[in-house]
Amino acid sequence: xxxxxxxxxxxxxxxxxxxxxxxxxxxxxxxxxxxxxxxxxxxxxxxxxxxxxxxxxxxxxxxxxxxxxxxxxxxxxxxxxxxxxxxxxxxxxxxxxxxxxxxxxxxxxxxxxxxxxxxxxxxxxxxxxxxxxxxxxxxxxxxxxxxxxxxxxxxxxxxxxxxxxxxxxxxxxxxxxxxxxxxxxxxxxxxxxxxxxxxxxxxxxxxxxxxxxxxxxxxxxxxxxxxxxxxxxxxxxxxxxxxxxxxxxxxxxxxxxxxxxxxxxxxxxxxxxxx
Numbered sequence: 401x402x403x404x405x406x407x408x409x410x411x412x413x414x415x416x417x418x419x420x421x422x423x424x425x426x427x428x429x430x431x432x433x434x435x436x437x438x439x440x441x442x443x444x445x446x447x448x449x450x451x452x453x454x455x456x457x458x459x460x461x462x463x464x465x466x467x468x469x470x471x472x473x474x475x476x477x478x479x480x481x482x483x484x485x486x487x488x489x490x491x492x493x494x495x496x497x498x499x500x501x502x503x504x505x506x507x508x509x510x511x512x513x514x515x516x517x518x519x520x521x522x523x524x525x526x527x528x529x530x531x532x533x534x535x536x537x538x539x540x541x542x543x544x545x546x547x548x549x550x551x552x553x554x555x556x557x558x559x560x561x562x563x564x565x566x567x568x569x570x571x572x573x574x575x576x577x578x579x580x581x582x583x584x585x586x587x588x589x590x591x592x593x594x595x596x597x598x599x600x601x602x603x604x605x606x607x608x609x610x611x612x613x614x615x616x617x618x619x620x621x622x623x624x625x626x627x628x629x630x631x632x633x634x635x636x637x638x639x640x641x642x643x644x645x646x647x648x649x650x651x652x653x654x655x656x657x658x659x660x661x662x663x664x665x666x667x668x669x670x671x672x673x674x675x
Contacts, residue, residue, distance in 0.1 A: 402458050403557075404428040405446065406474070407465030408436050410520060411491045413528030415463060415561075416445045421530045422562045428455045436525050445528075456481035461557065463514075464490040468625045472501045475511065482509040487554055489514040493578060494630045495541045495571035503543050510550045513541035513571055515578070516563070521617035538563040541571040579633035584641060586623060587634070589616035 405416045408431040419427050429446030431437045437449040449455070456462065456478055464471055471490050482488055486509045492498060495513040502511045518536040520527060538558035542551045555566045569577075592598075593616045601609055627634055644663075651660040 401425045401460040401557075402428055404430065404455050404459035404462045405465065406430050406452075406462060407432075408440050408445075408525050408528075409465060410523045410525075410527050410532075411516065411518075412463070412465035413440060413445055413525045414518075414530070414532040415465070415491065415516065416440065417528055417530035418533055418561050420445065420447075423557075423560050428459060430455055431525075439525065452478060453481065457483055459483060459486060461487045461489065461554070464488070466490070466492070467622050468492050468494055468498065468629050471498050475502060476505065479505070479507060479509075482507075484508050485510070487512060487550055489540075489554060491516050493582065493626050495539075495574045497629045499541055499543065499571040503545075510546055511543075512546060512551060512554050513574075514554065514558075515539040515541075515574065516558075521614070523619055533561065533563055535564045537565040537567060539567045539569065539574055541569060541574050575630050576633045579630055579637045583627060583630060583634050584637040586615050586618055587627075587638060588641065589613055590618065592616065 403419060403425050405412045405419075405427060408416065408429055412429075412431075416427050416429055419425055426448070427446045428448050428450075429437055429440050430449060430452055431440070437446070440446045441449050460483065462482065464474060466474060471492055475488060488509050488511045490498065490513060492513075493515060495515065499511070499513040516533055516536060516538050518532050520529075520532070538555075538561075540551055540554055540558075551568060555568065558566050589612060593613050598613075647663060648660070650656075651663065
């Protein structure tokens with residue numbers, strides 16, 4: 401197959417490298433900054449580049465790697481270029497807003513939302529890795545009307561690339577789960593390092609500081625869009641987190657050792673059960 405990677409930043413270039421390493425497919429590549437496409441071609445990360453008018457009609461699968469707000473406009477702007485009955489997908493961390501907007505359109509190709517679950521605290525082509533998706537999950541969020549064989553084809557491609565687990569679910573359930581497993585962790589980490597004591601952590605910090613603060617190294621432009629586009633599930637998670645923090649606060653203030661102990665025992669038990 402011809403697989404077109406649109407956007408050769410961290411995720412797009414890592415997908416291209418993974419395809420080249422683990423599959424026999426032909427990898428086409430395009431980036432807004434042409435010099436990146438030229439470098440990717442010279443580095444052997446992609447097999448071919450060119451203009452979108454040249455590349456899109458050749459692609460059996462197109463993977464769009466943009467910030468959330470840019471994906472739907474890109475698909476609609478280029479809708480007449482995509483090969484009929486081809487698969488068009490994305491790598492964005494939210495799915496409902498994108499999928500439900502495109503579901504309304506009468507397209508002669510198949511858009512299937514996707515989320516390769518991996519990342520780094522750094523971004524850009526230079527930080528892409530052929531191993532980024534090792535042991536990672538690949539989530540697909542097809543429309544109800546999407547033919548099963550098209551979803552199976554995208555899942556099969558992910559398995560061929562070496563993803564450890566594939567999940568097929570609805571856009572809404574994806575966003576609800578990602579609010580918990582990813583987005584709230586970034587909110588917590590950023591809130592944590594906003595403490596006035598954070599600049600003085602050296603000499604006092606070890607694993608706990610490192611673990612909680614790690615994902616505060618964040619691309620603010622991208623995550624602002626992700627948070628706002630997933631506001632309802634994320635706000636529910638923030639409310640739950642604040643409620644639990646307040647339980648700790650009140651028990652500490654009141655010196656209620658038993659209630660505090662019970663909260664920590666409950667947390668420990670849940671963590672032991674779920675991993």
